[in-house]
Amino acid sequence: MRLFLLPLALLLSFVCVSQDLKSPSEFLGYELGTQFTRHHQVVDYYEYLAKADPARVRLQEYGQTNERRPLLLAIVSSATNMTNLENIRLEHLKSTTGESNAEKAIVWMSYNVHGNESVSTEASMQTIYDLLTNKSGYLENTVVLIDPCIxxxxxxxxxxxxxxxxxTPNNVDPxxxxxxxxxLNGRANHYMFDLNRDWAWLTQIESQQRLKMFNEWLPHVHVDFHEQGVNSPYYFAPAAEPFHEVITPFQREFQKTIGKNHAKYFDANGWFYFTKEIFDLFYPSYGDTYPTYNGGIGMTFEQGGSGRAGIGVITxxxxxxxxxxxxxxxHTTGLSTVEVATTNAEKLNAEFRKFxxxxxxxxxxYVLDGNQGNMHALMKLLRQHxxxxxxxxxxxxxxxxYSTGKNGSFRSEGNSLVISTNQPKGTLVKVLFEPxxxxxxxxxxxxxxWSLPYAYxxxxxxxxxxVGTTGTPATPMVNNNIDENAYAYITDWNSMDxxxxxxxxxxxxxxxxxAKKPFKTVEGNFKRGSLIITRADNKNNKDYASILKSASTKHNKNLVATTTGFVESGKDFGSRYVQMVDDVKIAMLSGGPTSTLRFGEIWHFFEQQLNYPVTILDSDYWSQVDLSEYDVLILPGGWGYQGFFKDSDLETLKEWVGNGGKLIAMGGAIKGIDGEKGFGIKARKKEQDTTDIEVLSYDAGQREGMKEAITGAIFKTKVDKTHPLAYGYEDTYFTLKLGQDAYEYLEGGTVVYMGNETKPVAGFAGxxxxxxxxxxxxFGTENHGNGQVIYMVDNPLFRGFWENGKLFFANAIFMVD
Known part of the structure; x- marks a missing residue:
């Protein structure tokens, strides 16, 4: 370790500042741990530290949440390091190209990614205080970045x-x-998304803004602080199997090094803990795996408690x-992590360069091609990473x-996308793109x-x-010259754009x-679902031309002008097969039977992806609402639907659908409306074969149970692309199946379905x-009177990252009639 000799006067000034700094308890006016600290008070404390000790603390607001709360990153190191901070950062980043002489350890600690796992933000305040006072020696060769609340x-x-x-006082009775x-619990963010599963997909503004900062530092060590059930002892590294194969021997071994150091302190205090169980290093979008796939030592620490624990609870x-x-x-594991990094800075830098x-x-x-909307969405994600x-x-x-699961080929015409593993982010590329x-x-x-070619x-x-490249993809030219005298404009329908x-x-x-049928004009061939905007339909809208031009530019849409509604083949524009898109009024159920996460995916889809209004009806009062005011009602997935709808509720739903309503039931919601008193969908029942029943040991039982499980695997399905629910798709679709719920084909409305081939193309299925x-x-539809019921057994909006499923949901809203 290099020693820095400071002038005596400067050294004494640092000692005085450390002695004068207020602890969290002194600053907040109550003993830490006797109350929960609101976010603005946490911000106040970090701002106080940055002002009181500017030589060693730099506070950066890197963004804001949906509810306009600040997102903060505190950078802490010795005064000498802080004067040279930018050079330290840049020298560290040179390690990604093998040119670095970096010597400092970079440690990033992320707190409170799950809102009701609320202790870690409290612990962050005590941790930064101790780093600036009695543990300040750790900062001599280490830069510590603290995000007090993700x-x-x-x-x-x-x-x-x-x-x-x-x-008051708090009650320990659970x-x-x-x-x-x-x-409406505190775990997720504003849109009910789990931010700990969004590191790779970047669907949420918190993740997007945080990753910009993360890529500016690429820490050697990243800790994600969590809580688990009240009765669980503490969990820390090393992680459980499976480890992804790209994780290096050093990354595995250093987890043990850190874990053993934690154990030393926990043993001394008689605290219980466990390691190597439950929390693995595989799925790439966690706060431990994503940093690991970027060369760091990523770890999850789990304290017993969560939202059940409050200020105190009986276990x-x-x-x-x-x-x-x-x-x-x-607080102990946080300081222990910094301690281990400090004493192993040289090794961390050497192994980071090696990674x-x-x-x-x-x-x-990896070479990709396809519809431009999905290509552009993928390129946006790549740029963010x-x-x-x-x-x-x-x-x-x-x-x-990928489409056949075998060796094959296609011809690139000069617009295919190439992502090489021969680049600094090559390991992450492999993890995200491998079949x-x-x-x-x-x-x-x-x-x-999760393979992205399937997802997109x-x-x-x-x-x-x-594969050789010819530069970066060019931004396509958009034809948006609007001729007010054109009979109509035509544009395609195959992506979220x-x-x-x-x-x-x-x-x-x-x-x-x-268009409900393919057609041909002198301008070209057009598929089912193509949009047709006519002058006659909009003759009373004086802003027709300017709106059309602005919208086509905003959404990167080419419009094909035509001078006639007479087609060369197919159906003319006045045909009953060319229907008006209804400006539908949409409602969605929340609360009670729904999953907050499944609800949030739909809420976010409407407000942040589609930009279309949705009315939220809570389960406490939905039955008192006049459903005739709405064209579409969405039932998000969940586990509480069985028994939720009374017989009278089902009759109300059936009457509303029969009068022309559109009911969209997703995932677990289907279980609330099937059966004799519901709609026509039927669950697949498993036939019990008792001929070869074996007695299993207790240990073998869990693994035997995996034969019945599907743990998020990708399957190739068949598609009826002539159906409005499938407009914009070809005859196959890769679905992400999250469980084994199974329903029989629908008579006349089976749109996307499993055939006899059920082996997943990726992932595990028992x-x-x-x-x-x-x-x-x-996915399928059922006619009921003048309305429709749309069933989505699999979730096309799962975590917001399955881009290729989203158009099915848009079709359900706008195209199915």
């Missing part, structure tokens, strides 16, 4: 709820209301778990064909497949040779038609589960 909206939701509902949050063994206890544990050396991955390039890409040279590309991630253990904590619905080849364009026009009172889903429904 999810301020969720945390304040919980803290405010707790403060409103707690007893039955008391202060230990039982309602449906199952009769002990009292207090907020002070929880703070002490997270970024070129690797001999099986696939050297600082992943380099280019345009493929003209020629034939050979390799693994099927190698799974060392089927017992995993999350989904087991793109034609793709994984090539074992590096098209759905946003349509939603924008409808909001501005532009009338739009869509043998018995595969049998159950053969010849079952994925």
């Amino acid at each position: 999810n301020p909206d969720g945390r304040d939701r919980y803290v405010n709820w707790y403060n409103q509902n707690k007893n 039955n008391s209301k202060e230990h039982n949050e309602g449906w 199952s063994i009769g002990d009292t778990l207090t907020l002070k206890d929880r703070i002490a544990h997270h 970024y050396q070129r690797k001999n991955f099986k696939y050297k390039s 600082k992943i380099e890409f280019g345009t493929a040279e003209i020629g034939t590309i050979k390799g693994f064909d 099927n991630a190698k799974l060392s253990d089927s017992l995993t904590y999350d989904i087991t497949a 619905g793109l034609k793709a080849i994984a090539s074992s040779v590096e 098209d759905a946003r364009f349509l939603a924008d026009l409808l909001q501005q009172k532009i009338r739009v038609r869509f 043998s018995e589960a595969q049998k159950k889903i053969a010849k079952t429904l994925v």
Whole structure:
């Protein structure tokens, strides 16, 4: 370690500042751990430290939440390091190209990604205080970055709820209301998204803004602080299997090094803990895996407590778990992590450089092509991750064909996208794009497949040779010259760009038609679902031309002008097969039976992706609402639907649909409306075979149960592309299946479905589960009187990242009639 000799006067001034700094308890006016601290008070404390000790603390607001709360990053190091901070950062980043002489350790600690896992923000304040006072020696060769609260909206939701509902003094009885949050709990962010599963997909503004900062630092060590059930002892690294195969031996071993250091302190205090269980390193969008795939040591630390614990609660063994206890544990592992990094700075830098050396991955390039909307969405994601890409040279590309699951080829005409693993982010590229991630253990904590070519619905080849490029993809030219005398404008329908364009026009009172049959004009060939905007339909809208021009530019839409409604083949524009898109009024159920996460995915889809209004009806009063005011009612997935709808509720729903309403039931919601008193969909029942029943040991039982499980696997399905629910799709679709719920085909309305082939193209599915889903429904529709029921067994909006599924949902809203 290099020693820095400071002038005596300067050294004495630092000592005086450290002695004068207020502790969190002194600053807040109450003992830390006796109350929950609201976010604005946390911000106040960090601002105080930055002002009181500017030589060693730099506070940066890197963004704001949906509810306008600040997102903060505190950068802490010795005064000497802070004067040279930018050089330290840049020298560290040179390690990604092998040119660095970096010596400092970079440690990033993220607190409170789940809002009602509220202790970690409290612990962050004590941790930064101790780093500036009695543990300041750790800062001599280490830069510590502290994000005190990743999810301020969720945390304040919980803290405010707790403060409103707690007893005074607090009650440790777990039955008391202060230990039982309602449906709208504090775990997720404003849009009910789980931010700990959004690191790779970047659907949320918190994630997007944080990643910009993360990529500016790429820390050696990243810790994500969490809480788990009240009765669980503390969890810290090393992680459980499965580990992704790209994780290096050093990354594995250093987790043990840190874990053993934690154990030393926990042993001394007699605190219970466990390691190597439950929390694995596989799914790429966590706060431990994403940093790991970027060269760091990513770790999850889990304290018992969560929203159930409050200020104090009685555990199952009769002990009292207090907020002070929880703070002490997270505070200890935080300081221990910095201590280990400080004493291993040289090794961390050497191994970080080694991680970024070129690797001999099986696939050297991933080449993709397909509809431009999905291509542009993928390129946006790549830019956010600082992943380099280019345009493929003209020629034939050979390799693994994602669509067939075998070796194949396609011809690049000069507009295909190439992402190479020969780049600094090459390991992350492999993890996100490989056809099927190698799974060392089927017992995993999350989904087991996510390959982006499937998620974005793109034609793709994984090539074992590096494919040449001709530069970066050009921004396509948009033809938006509007001739007010044109009979009509035609545009295609195959991506979310098209759905946003349509939603924008409808909001501005532009009338739009869509084609239910393919057609040909002198200008070209057009598929089902193509949008047709006629002058006659909009003759009373004086802003027709300017709105059309502005919207086509905004949404990158080419408009094809035509002078006639007479087509060369297909149906003329006045045909009953060219229908008006209704400006529908949409309602969605919330609360009670729904999952907050499934609800949030739909809420976010409407407000942040489609930009179209949705009315939210809570389960407490939805039955008192006049449904005739709405054209569409959405039932988000959830686990509480069975028994939720009374017989009278089902009759109301059936009457509303029969009168022309459109009911969209997703996932678990289907279980609330099937059966004799519901609609016509039927669950697939498993036939019990008792001929070879075996007695299993207790240990073997869990693994035997995996035969019945599907842990987020990708399946190739068949599509009736002539159906309005499937406009914009081809005859196959790759679906992400999250479980083994299975329903029979629908008579006349089976649109997307499993055939006899049930082996997943990626991810894990148990043998018995595969049998159950053969010849079952994925998406379908049922006519009921003058209305429709749309069933979505799989979730096309899952976590907001399955881009290729979103158009199905838009079709359900606008195209199905």
